[in-house]
Amino acid sequence: MDERKRESIVAYLRRRMAEFEIEPEDIAASIAADQEQLRAARYRDAIGNTWDGKGDAPQWVIQATSAGQSLEHFAIGGTTAQEPVKRNSVDWRNDPFAGTKLATIKPERLGAG
Incomplete structure (x- = not known):
């Protein structure tokens, strides 16, 4: 991610946190609670x-x-918590068809279905 995009996201998150009166400590506490729940699972x-x-x-x-x-x-x-299941994600940033009509056609219309 480029620096400008990162800074934009950080600024957006800070504005939203201020809007909802969320402090960084609240986020840390929420993450800790989620991790504890995973350990207890x-x-x-x-x-x-x-x-x-x-x-x-x-x-x-x-x-x-x-x-x-x-x-x-x-x-x-085992007795130790396992890592949560990580889903494979697709990086659509390099998709040459993104935003084109070809990207919106359903496979059954192409004769593949």
């Missing part, structure tokens, strides 16, 4: 949803077990 799905196994099961667990999946399938192995 006993179950994780492929998308990254987690559950510590306490209290009512979240909707993703209920749906998966109702569909026949075992709860052990989602168990996080």
